[in-house]
Each structure stands twice: as structure tokens, then as C-alpha cells.
Amino acid sequence: MSEHTEQCLVIQWFDMQYKQFSGRLFAVPNGARTSIGTACKLKREGLRKGVPDLWLPVKTARFSGLVIEMKDTKGKVSDEQKDWLAFLVNQGFKTDVCYSFEDAQKTITDYFDYANE
Numbered sequence: 001m002s003e004h005t006e007q008c009l010v011i012q013w014f015d016m017q018y019k020q021f022s023g024r025l026f027a028v029p030n031g032a033r034t035s036i037g038t039a040c041k042l043k044r045e046g047l048r049k050g051v052p053d054l055w056l057p058v059k060t061a062r063f064s065g066l067v068i069e070m071k072d073t074k075g076k077v078s079d080e081q082k083d084w085l086a087f088l089v090n091q092g093f094k095t096d097v098c099y100s101f102e103d104a105q106k107t108i109t110d111y112f113d114y115a116n117e
Contacts, residue, residue, distance in 0.1 A: 001101075003072040007053060009101040010070070014108060025056045025108075050080025052088070052095065056108070064092035066111045071099050 001009075007027065015022040028051050034042065056066040067088050069081055077085075077097055085095045094111055098104040 001072075003070050003075065006072070006098075006101045006104070007070045010054065010068075010098075010104040010108075013101070013105060018108075018112070021056070021058055024058060025054060027054055028052065048084075050078060050082075050084045052081065052084060054104070056111070060111070060114055062114050063094040063111070065094070066108065067093050067095045068104055068107060069095070069097045070104065071097060073099055075099065 011025060011027070014025045018025075028047075030047065030049070030051055030053070052067045052069040054068040054070060056068075058065060067085070069077060069085065071077070085097070088095050094114070096103075096107040098107055
């Protein structure tokens, strides 16, 4: 499946599985294909290269929130993405790179399991 399809499944599953946080897992549209004019506008508005795909701003005892970079099975993490992920770890976020719906599902489930430790 494509990264897009996998990510859509993650959002659907999350909203059903964690109803108390429904709508709180959100995407940053960095990979969206747009016109040059729209891309320039988004950049001026603060869109940043390498920002991870999915954000869950739910704090736990161990983490400030969860951030996931979605990739398809052949995807590679760019230098900008590595930089963002390292920065976010230093800020107290749990981060992960997920290559499928199942990877992301496990990451999210584990994240909430950490909250109960």
C-alpha cells in the first residue's frame, strides 16, 4: 500500500481506538504536491522541510508527545527528517519511523502503554 493509504488507515484506527483523543492525531502536509505558488505561500506560512508526518500532542509521564514519520516500504528518511526527529527527542518527544499501518499502530499502542508504567 502507498504511504498515503497507510497513513489514512492510522488516522481512522486511532480515532476509533482512542475516542477520548479523537481528532488529536494530526498530519502535517509536507509531502503534498502543490503548485509553485501554493508551495511558496505555504513556506511563507511556516511549512518546514523534514517535519514529521503525524503528531499526537498528548503528554505522558515519560514524553511530551508522539511524532511519527510515515514511509512506504521503500522509503528513506531524509537528512532533514533525521534532524527533526533528533531535535524532537531532545525536546522530550517519543519519535518513530513507521513503514506500515501495523508499525504505526504498534508505536501508538506502546506509547499509551508507557503512560501506564
